[in-house]
Amino acid sequence: MTDSEEENEEPAYVSRWKAATTGFDRVRSVASSLEEPRTAGWIAAEAYVSEPTTRNHLNRLVDLGVLVTEERARGTTYYPDPVYTRINALQELVSENSEAELTTQATEIQADIAAWKEEYDVETPRALRASVAEEIDVEEAQERLDVAADWESAQYHLSLLSDAIDHYDTYTARPSASA
Numbered sequence: 001m002t003d004s005e006e007e008n009e010e011p012a013y014v015s016r017w018k019a020a021t022t023g024f025d026r027v028r029s030v031a032s033s034l035e036e037p038r039t040a041g042w043i044a045a046e047a048y049v050s051e052p053t054t055r056n057h058l059n060r061l062v063d064l065g066v067l068v069t070e071e072r073a074r075g076t077t078y079y080p081d082p083v084y085t086r087i088n089a090l091q092e093l094v095s096e097n098s099e100a101e102l103t104t105q106a107t108e109i110q111a112d113i114a115a116w117k118e119e120y121d122v123e124t125p126r127a128l129r130a131s132v133a134e135e136i137d138v139e140e141a142q143e144r145l146d147v148a149a150d151w152e153s154a155q156y157h158l159s160l161l162s163d164a165i166d167h168y169d170t171y172t173a174r175p176s177a178s179a
Contacts, residue, residue, distance in 0.1 A: 023047070090160055094164050
């Protein structure tokens with residue numbers, strides 16, 4: 001095998017992913033998991049799809065309301081639409097949990113947040129982040145940053161749970177069959 005052949009070999013997981021999915025599915029998967037806006041070129045590289053094809057798939061996802069775009073100095077970037085993402089998360093919550101289970105989850109998250117407030121003597125994740133400027137060691141600072149990130153995630157999940165509980169009957173209602 002020549003050096004160029006070895007360089008062109010893909011890891012086995014990439015070959016399996018490509019064999020089991022379409023280019024569109026790979027682009028959608030990468031784009032849906034973004035935590036920050038990315039260019040079509042970046043997404044193409046991650047999805048193992050050509051850039052022109054990736055652009056076509058991304059534009060289709062924008063048209064479907066799955067992604068949003070933003071014009072930046074380095075070009076157009078793509079990011080999951082927050083409304084679409086929230087609706088999907090709500091749909092998943094109500095389809096997989098009873099109202100009682102949702103309430104239990106909400107109660108557990110509220111207890112976690114209350115414990116963080118008491119342990120760190122702050123009222124918000126932002127205040128916890130600001131506390132890393134105090135005279136503390138590096139490990140404690142990193143722990144506080146991790147807890148602040150967990151706290152923000154918990155607040156978002158709690159907002160989803162609240163919405164799911166408040167509108168549970170509406171979200172689970174099914175139209176009756178007409179005779």
